[in-house]
Every structure is written in C-alpha cells, then in structure tokens.
Amino acid sequence: MTTPYEVLGVKPDASADDIRKAYRKLAKEFHPDLNPGKPAAEARFKEVSAAYDILSDAEKKARYDRGEIDETGAEKPRYSYRPHAEGAQGRKYQPQGEMDIDDLNDLFAMFGRGGARRGGRAGGGTGEGMSMPGPDRHFTLTIDFVEAVTGGKQRLALAPEEWLDVTIPAGIEEGQVLRLKGKGGPGFGGGTAGDALIEVHIAPHPLFHRDGDNVHLELPVSLTEAVLGARVAVPTVTGPVTMTIPKGSDAGTRLRLRGKGVQRRRGGKDAFGDQYITLKVVIGASGDEKLAEFLSGWAETHPTNPRAGMPGDSGADNRATRQSA
C-alpha cells in the first residue's frame, strides 16, 4: 500500500500549492503522449493521477486522512472496530480484573449478587440472592481386573493437596460411572455442591477374563495330569485354591469352581458367579523316544479320529501315528 502522499513525493502537511506543483512535474514526466510504448510510465501516470484526484480535492483529502476512503478513493468500511474488539486480539483492551468471569461467582459479584463462596450472604430472603448447584466434575479411573471383581478403594489425585477417595464396588463393570455426591464444584450462593462423576475402566488381565458374573481361566495341565488325574493349585481372583483334575480329563474339558466368580450386583451379599476352568493339555515331551514308542504301539489298537465330522474329513482310517512311524 502506497499512500497518495508518497506517490506524489510530498509530506502529509504539504500545502495545496505544493501538491499541485508536485503533480504537474510528475504528470509531465510520465505523460503517455511523451512516453509512447512505455507501459511502466503509463502505469505510473495513472497512479499519480489517482493520488492527485484525492489530494487536490479538499473534502476527499480530509476523508482519506480520516481513513474513510482508501488510496483508490474507494469507501473503507466504517466502524470496523467491533470485530477486532470482540476477536481474540481485543482481549487486551478489556478492563482488567473486574470483568473476567472465571466462574459464576464472578458474574454474580459483578452485579452485586451474593456470590460469596462459602457461608456468605445469600440474599437475605428478598429474592435478591442467587443460589445454584455447583458443576459436576468428570474423571476417568483405570483399575485392574482383580480389583474390579473383588472391589476396593482408590485414591484419585486431583491436585498435590487434593484427592478423592473412591470406593470401588465389587463386580463393577467396564465403563460404569460412579457418582460421588457433593464432590464436584462448589455451589453458588448457598447452592449444593455438584457431584464427581468417575468413569471406571478395567485393565485386561493376562490370565482371567470375565463374562457377566463368571470368570474364565485357561489352565495348562500335563498329559499325565489329564489322563491320570491330579490335585493342582488354581489361581482365582481371591487367591489360589486346590482343585481336583478328574482322571481321564481331556483338552478343552471345562471345570467349575462354584462361587469363585464375581459378586452378583443383585441377589444379596453372598451371591457370587462361578469360575470356569478350561483345561489346556500341554504335552511337553517332544523328542521323548519312550513316549513315541509307546504311542505307536498303543495307536495300533486304539484308532481315534478327533476330526470326525469336520469338512474334508474322509472318515476312513486316520491313524496319523502310523503314517509318521
């Protein structure tokens, strides 16, 4: 943007006479008739003429000086301050202190309402005081699997000196929201405090998983334990218990530990789900010659087909042990 004063090379306080002289000199220098075939001169001439058009007219010059028209003589939008004042940059011209509403207390205080934080004047019965419940505060909390099943206590740190003690009810479910009454933001003008709303998430467990009130666990057992039966220690959410693997169990056999699941939310204090245990037979004897030898003899007399009925199954002799022997 070049100002018309700059175009004519005069100072803003130049007299009408000076302006006219400057114009004549430049007009002569750049006149198209004197500069045939020189478009730069012609452009300059137009610029000089436009500048002089504004500065030679006392009214136009005054309007330009006040910023009402631009250097081409076009109207500039008037009262264009509002969008600036209300935009982000306008904040710095906002009166300090008295007009920063950080919460509703400030707003009420601004108009002389009872905005005292606690125990303050609350109107005096004339209907002047405003009271409003405080805002709810939202938090999320991730707890581990076992704690979700058995329940427990958690301390939620809000600030170095501020915390919330949260009681996790046994059997809480993923995404459940706990409401702590009165633990939210303070109320206004004697209003009640808001609530703290805590959304609980449950971290997955490497061994257990949950299906409603029941807990599932896959338990590795040896071939010997499966075939001959055994007493083994089994982890549960409340600690290990001893359980009998019945003789002749198989991979995938499902056993039940009654009452070792999740405390039921309906049905009284002593109602619990169950823990289901699915056996996973781990042979753990690869390269054992004796076992291989035994099995090849044994397979001769015990033809079995665990894939019977599956698509692609021939249904015929399927003694894999013989083929590999």
Added chain:
Amino acid sequence: MIDLDELARRFSSLGRTEIVRWIENRWIVPDEQGGAWQFREVDVARIELIQHVRHEYTLDDDAMSLILGLLDQVYGLRRQLTRLCDALEQQPPEIRDAIRRALPAVKLPAGKEPGS
C-alpha cells in the same frame, strides 16, 4: 504485526508524534518485542476508530479517554455475554427452557408474578 514506522506511514496525516502520544495516553497498547513496539490489526483498527470519533465530535483528550474507557467496558461485557450465551447453548433443552421462562420476570415490577 507492523512496527511504528509502518504505522506512521499508514497514518501519515496523523503523524508519528501523535501516535506516540496516544500510546502514552494508553489509548493504544502495542505489544513489545525486543524493545520495539509492534502493532496488531486491532491496534490499527483502534487508531482508525479514535481518529474518526475525535474528528466527528471534536473531542479533547479527557473526553476521548472517557469514551474509550466506556467502549472497552461495553466490549468487555459483550465478550462475557457471548461466553454466557455459549454456556447456555450447551445446556439441555429443559434448562434453557427454565432460563427462558425466568427471563421475563426481570422486566416486571417486584412482587408480581409473570404470566406463564
């Protein structure tokens, strides 16, 4: 952002010393960067505003200060009202409805119940 030189060039009819005086009056509050003043769009728009108002009403400095003070309060209030409106807009319909019903009561003389 522009510096004082560029600003003085844009407002050549106003003059550099006058701009500096306005800054000393706290009518314009430039940012400071490395010991030099920097002007934002809002400052430029504010200079245009002051220039216009002063010319239109031939005001002295005290009157101009008063007007700017009031103007800033109005814009400050509008800003806060905008925030309040934003907050109201986020409320569920029943709360907005309750506020809407409570509003006409303000206009009535004390002691009279608003007709529903």
